[in-house]
Amino acid sequence: MGQNNNDGFKVKDNFDDLCYACRTGDVENADRLISMGVNINQVDKFDNSPLFLASLCGHIEVVKLLLERGAICDRDRHEGARCIYGALTDAIRDMLLSYDISKAFDTNQPFATHISSLLKEDELNTNDLLLDCKDDVKFSTHKFMLIARSPVFDTSNPNKLSTTFKDIPSHTLGILLEFIYLIPILHEIRSTDFPDLIKLANTFQLKTLSEFLNKARHMTDPVQKSTLMIAYQYKFTELARNQLKNFVKNDIIGRHIELADDSNILEIPDPAKSLPFPDIYLVVENHTGTKRMYPCHISMLSRADFFKELVKSDFQDGRKYRLRRSSPAKADDVTDILCLELPTCEFGVAESIINYLYYDRADIDPNHAFEVIRIGDYIMASRLKNIAAAVITQSPDVLVSDxxxxxxxxxxxxxxxxxxxxxxxxxxxxxxxxxxxxxxxxxxxxxxxxxxxxxxxxxxxxxxxxxxxxxxxxxxxxxxxxxxxxxxxxxxxxxxxxxxxxxxxxxxxxxxxxxxxxxx
Known part of the structure; x- marks a missing residue:
């Protein structure tokens, strides 16, 4: 039996009534039920949320109402992908996508949404690589993202990044880049796109995309195709997360620099020509006084509001180090690089912060959770603070040392x-x-x-x-x-x-x- 609310109705019955209103397109009744406090983000016995039912049945006004009242369409999650690719009409699908990347959800900065924003609306202009294609269209991209996501860019010789794709139409290359940046594009692929797109996916060694295209190209049943899209979109997101995880491990944390002194002259490879192509370094001093520099990317650090605001202020609070090239042609061949110092913390804490910002890792060491929250507060990353708080509240040993x-x-x-x-x-x-x-x-x-x-x-x-x-x-x-x-x-x-x-x-x-x- 459901629990009674103040009007005497059973909460469970109210939710069932809301699901029915979403299936039938009854906007007024859905509005009434939502105003009574029904949790619109739960699911029924068939694992269907009200938003999924409304989008599946094509009721755009109900979809709009649910989104305005707080229904979550987060494509980092399986349910969000179901809503988008199960939508009956393109208008509903476009509405769901626009809400997914809108400011209403930017407070939590979900992983896939942030990656997508780097290609579509990179307000910080952090791109560092232009790709030319057949019809003289240029795409602004990020070297580190292409290296992390596609094996064709050889990390052993990163300066051989191919920047010209003169034989590839801009439409085809655009779809492939949207895939790399986790923008949902599967519903936009036309039957005429498949041959060129499969060829390009194979060229970039994007096996999962190629696998999907070969399965979908001859599919005529829209229900089967929608089901396939749902399964693969989630798979694409998790694949990207794992690829960025490996990239961070090997090319960011794995390439940290130990600072022997407080000198402003650093003899390290030119960041513009060597992995991981950083445009910013995080400087961390631990509690013993040892310092490290982590090569990072403004585009990913900007998931935290502190870094985003720093970029907008033209890095007025950032420290400039002098970089001396490894084999300088002249003794004075130096340039400035931007470095930002975090408050004193253990290196493991700083690395937890980096992992979170790059690929949303949530398995924070309980021994670091207190410091992660303090640093998370400093960089204005409220979601990270909540994740670390969950680690504290769920750790049986939390009250041993504190x-x-x-x-x-x-x-x-x-x-x-x-x-x-x-x-x-x-x-x-x-x-x-x-x-x-x-x-x-x-x-x-x-x-x-x-x-x-x-x-x-x-x-x-x-x-x-x-x-x-x-x-x-x-x-x-x-x-x-x-x-x-x-x-x-x-x-x-x-x-x-x-x-x-x-x-x-x-x-x-x-x-x-x-x-x-x-x-x-």
């Missing part, structure tokens, strides 16, 4: 709500053993001071959260508390409900608040 009070201070310092809730829940679970702790008194007092303009009836956020989790600890509802008054003499009954233990915990919590001279 206390729950360290977690709370980190949460307040960096604005990570997940950690605040984790801290409050832990305190609720251990209130009796922590009730005499000086640290608990201190964090409750600090929480009270975090209220900017304290009024007599203001609640202390941490105390309110602990009270909420105390109810959950004993599986109680707010209305159950009244039983402490009405059945005060029935001790056995109250004990069976957990109310007496709950009462003891509340007494311990309220004592701390009273001792601090705060309002209960």
């Amino acid at each position: 206390t729950i009070f360290d977690v709370l201070h980190l949460a307040w310092e960096t604005g990570v709500e997940r950690l605040e809730q984790f801290g409050a829940k832990y305190i609720a679970q251990h209130i009796q053993e922590l009730s005499s702790s000086r640290e608990l008194y201190d964090v409750i007092l600090e929480s009270s001071r975090r209220i900017s303009s304290r009024e007599e009836l203001d609640t202390i956020e941490l105390v309110a959260d602990i009270r909420f989790y105390l109810l959950g600890k004993y599986d109680l509802e707010p209305d159950d508390i009244s039983l402490l008054e009405t059945d005060a003499d029935d001790t056995e009954f109250l004990q069976s409900l957990g109310l007496l233990d709950y009462k003891d915990d509340m007494i311990a919590l309220n004592k701390i608040v009273t001792d601090l001279g705060l309002s209960i």
